[in-house]
Amino acid sequence: MSEPFYITTAIAYPNGRPHIGHAYEAIATDAIARFQRLMGRDVRMVTGTDEHGLKMAQTARAAGRETLEFADEMSSYFRQMCAGLDISNDVFMRTSDAKHHEASIALWKAMEAKGDLYLDRYEGWYSVRDEAFYGEEELTEGEGGVKLSPQGTPVEWTVEESWFFRLSKYQDALLKLYSENPDFIRPESRKNEVLRFVEGGLKDLSVSRTSFDWGVPVPGSPGHVMYVWVDALTTYLSGLGFPDQNSDYARFWPANVHIIGKDIVRFHAVYWPAFLMSADLPLPQQVFGHGFLLNRGEKMSKSLGNVVDPMELAERFGVDALRYFLMREVSFGQDGTYSAEAIVSRVNADLANSFGNLAQRTLSFISKNLEGRLPQSDVKAAEDEELLALVDDACRNDVTREFAAFAFSQGLDSWMRAVFACNQYIDAQAPWALRKTDPARMEAVLETLLRAMRSLAIAVQPVIPTSASKLLDQLGIEAHGRDYAALNDQDYYARLASSGVTIAPPTPIFPRLELTAED
RNA sequence: GGCGGAGUAGCUCAGCUGGUUAGAGCGGCGGAAUCAUAAUCCGUAGGUCGGGGGUUCAAGUCCCUCCUCCGCUACCA
Structure with missing residues (x-):
């Protein structure tokens, strides 16, 4: 066990x-x-x-x-x-x-x-709101001579029998x-x-x-x-x-x-x-x-009227978008700030434009040009290995190391670098051009991208579980092959290809978010 | 008052035990491309690293001091 x-x-x-x-x-x-x-x-x-x-x-x-x-x-x-x-x-x-x-x-x-534990009497200034006793010296004088706790709540002299630890x-x-x-x-x-x-x-x-x-x-x-x-x-x-x-x-x-x-x-x-x-x-x-999370840099409070219902944010932007934003943007252990603009900006840049679009352009291309068949080719190039090495290093080493230390923002930063590398790779290799000049090489490029995306999707699961699993579904990855140990499974692609799995025309997993006038 | 954080490009922040021209992302600007969610890629932006002083061949990175913000805590009244 x-x-x-x-x-x-x-x-x-x-x-x-x-x-x-x-x-x-x-x-x-x-x-x-x-x-x-x-x-x-x-x-x-x-x-x-x-x-x-x-x-x-x-x-x-x-x-x-x-x-x-x-x-x-x-x-x-x-x-x-x-x-x-x-x-x-x-x-x-x-x-x-x-x-x-x-x-x-x-x-x-x-x-x-x-x-x-022992029973004793407790006399002192008690605040109902705080459920705590205070010493005389901790109190302040409020309106009309009312005594207030350090939290500004009213206190009253209370004598109580109490157990003590x-x-x-x-x-x-x-x-x-x-x-x-x-x-x-x-x-x-x-x-x-x-x-x-x-x-x-x-x-x-x-x-x-x-x-x-x-x-x-x-x-x-x-x-x-x-x-x-x-x-x-x-x-x-x-x-x-x-x-x-x-x-x-x-x-x-x-x-x-x-x-x-x-x-x-x-x-x-x-x-x-x-x-x-x-x-x-x-x-x-x-x-x-x-x-703590600060609303546009300000502490949230009922009197300021800036208390936000998290479920509204989740409904408006999506659960995974909210999760990603909080884990990526706030350095765990420190205070962080949030706002609609910040959420939209971060989520669009990272999830919609970079990662989501990478998946969309790759899967869509395979679906259209290979009729969804998994690409297979012997025409490998050094760039393929370089990309996979970079992605694997990020997923297997950086992400796991940082997540293990609760450093989600750092881990996701490494993860994004790997995503950027994939977009650089696809632009440099230009499979859409290879389609006419070198179809075999095109397939090798697409295979590399599928492998990279699988690793990226597996790695990011703790933060955006639903979206990651949707992508893994689109990639045809079986449920039992999605844990971190699977990142070391180099043979999965051959098995997948021979299984006859096909890539369906994809639907975008990370929609672009929009700001409203009020934001 | 004490202790501890923080103050780095327009924005959000990285910069470990001091060492080549201070970095990233976003935004802005210029270009390329057109497979893709008008997304992507390339180039660029010249910030006295809160102020001042010091140590050192060399300091965001060490020491002193001052300013601002925050947290914990004490005390005066």
């Missing part, structure tokens, strides 16, 4: 509908998952929704809805987003699921058994973890922030609430529900079937990587490993904090 690979997205809080940031994270995580599958790994990808907490309960009440019923609806939007964007998650885990409660309770009991006990263990596993937190800049935070000393963490009941009940402590992060992070375990030892948990935990936004690095890089250490569970190998 092949080696397991377990990857997760953050578990979204469905207080509102999914936005482009959720879509970006899901797409990036999916591309990694698909890449690993093509590399032959046995992959599990988990995503889901984190539905507990006061905010959800309040929002539901304000809408006159039953909390769970409201959560059902909100969660469904995220599930639909995944389906709509061709996200290949194996599991969609909801924190309101009974099995998730079971997992959270198991984790809680393990931490309790370790002596890391002995986070302070894990400071040294965490620092040891970071130093022994330099790649535990990535990218580097995020790691530095976490290091400084932990080095600065850790306070015990309040891990239960009594002010509401929409959450996982703390075992043996009526009135208490678990603090959002204990519950939410546990999704990474419950998504595999934990605590059932006969589930996928046994095979896939610990995670290879948790893909998250840069804003929640601390929870994943500090609290989460501390919880796991306390529960004597293995730690994930890596936490990767990606950047």
